[in-house]
Amino acid sequence: KRVAVLISGSGTNLQAMIDHTKNPGNKSAAEIVLVISNKAGVKGLERAQTAGINARVIDHKKYKSRDEFDAAVHEALLAAGIEIVCLAGFMRILTEGFVTKWQGKMLNIHPSLLPSFRGADGIKMALEGGVRVTGCTVHFVAAEVDTGAIITQEAVPVYPGDTEETLAQRIHAVEHKAFPSALELLASERIELQEDGKLLWK
Numbered sequence: 749k750r751v752a753v754l755i756s757g758s759g760t761n762l763q764a765m766i767d768h769t770k771n772p773g774n775k776s777a778a779e780i781v782l783v784i785s786n787k788a789g790v791k792g793l794e795r796a797q798t799a800g801i802n803a804r805v806i807d808h809k810k811y812k813s814r815d816e817f818d819a820a821v822h823e824a825l826l827a828a829g830i831e832i833v834c835l836a837g838f839m840r841i842l843t844e845g846f847v848t849k850w851q852g853k854m855l856n857i858h859p860s861l862l863p864s865f866r867g868a869d870g871i872k873m874a875l876e877g878g879v880r881v882t883g884c885t886v887h888f889v890a891a892e893v894d895t896g897a898i899i900t901q902e903a904v905p906v907y908p909g910d911t912e913e914t915l916a917q918r919i920h921a922v923e924h925k926a927f928p929s930a931l932e933l934l935a936s937e938r939i940e941l942q943e944d945g946k947l948l949w950k
């Protein structure tokens with residue numbers, strides 16, 4: 749399956765997916781053929797170029813509306829024959845129209861055990877919430893942020909004295925396993941998103 753990864757920054761999850769899909773031993777059903785960033789000059793773009801993957805910037809500030817930005821992204825995905833979209837630290841909320849077009853084909857990774865701590869700062873909220881276990885969630889993208897069907901989750905302990913940095917590092921380590929495995933499930937058609945929004949294991 750032809751995969752595009754949308755990023756806004758360093759792209760550490762992008763690197764994990766590049767390493768996974770490029771490793772012949774994994775016999776991956778996914779091939780990352782396009783990386784799109786909404787911000788120029790971010791490390792994720794260099795990671796793509798180093799891996800020989802087509803990378804481009806679609807700057808949301810250059811578009812008059814969210815719809816027009818999303819339409820430009822959609823056009824780029826169609827032009828590249830994309831079948832699966834992965835959001836890897838992509839920080840723009842996507843419009844319902846775009847999400848509907850990619851229903852059941854778009855994955856996101858979130859740094860908490862959803863439905864706990866939805867939104868832009870899952871790690872900080874877990875620390876402030878005083879939880880002893882948190883982790884990451886890979887889910888299908890639905891119009892309402894961080895509510896799509898859950899595919900995989902990985903748990904990590906929260907230790908006394910943890911800071912956002914130490915906890916983020918522990919979560920990133922499991923993200924780099926969870927995202928490639930969820931991508932593999934979708935690319936090899938072992939999972940599907942049902943019409944009712946529930947996950948179907950085939």
Ligand SMILES: Nc1nc2ccc(CNc3ccc(C(=O)NCCCC(=O)O)cc3)cc2c(=O)[nH]1
Pocket residue numbers: 835838839840841842843844847856867868889890891892893894895896
């Ligand atoms: N419709 C839809 N789109 C998404 C876009 C990105 C992410 C990644 N996780 C994200 C979760 C939250 C945010 C957020 O609140 N950012 C601050 C506002 C930025 C802006 O103005 O756009 C961004 C990404 C998830 C979703 C999702 O679940 N559904």
